[in-house]
Amino acid sequence: MTLSLQSIRIRTGSSDEEGRLVMDEGLLVAILIQLSADHGAEAGHWFLEVGFGNLGSPRPAPFRDLAAALAWIATQADTPSGEGVRDGVRRP
Structure with a gap:
């Protein structure tokens, strides 16, 4: 897996506009948004x-x-379908 990021602004309807397209070898796999100051302690964190x-x-x-x-x-994408990874622990 080779992940790359592309900066993008996203019209979310809130002050959260800074985003990243996450691609694996050219295929879009996720969109991340950076949380604004409106989110208090989570400001600056990234939301899937x-x-x-x-x-x-x-x-x-x-x-x-x-x-x-x-x-x-990267961990989640390598997890077999039907399973999940949360808090670093595989869950069925």
Whole structure:
């Protein structure tokens, strides 16, 4: 898996506009949004706005930084369909 990021602004209807398209070898696998100051203690964290394939669920808590988000995406994408990874633990 080779993940890459592309910066993008996203019209969310809120002050959360800074986003990243996450691609695996040119295929879009997820969209991340950086949370604004409106989110208090989670400001600056990254939220999985949408994930495709195995990234569709479970929905994780916001990530502290992009490195944490990419680590979760890589782990989740490698999980067999029908299983999930939450808090670093595989769950059926």
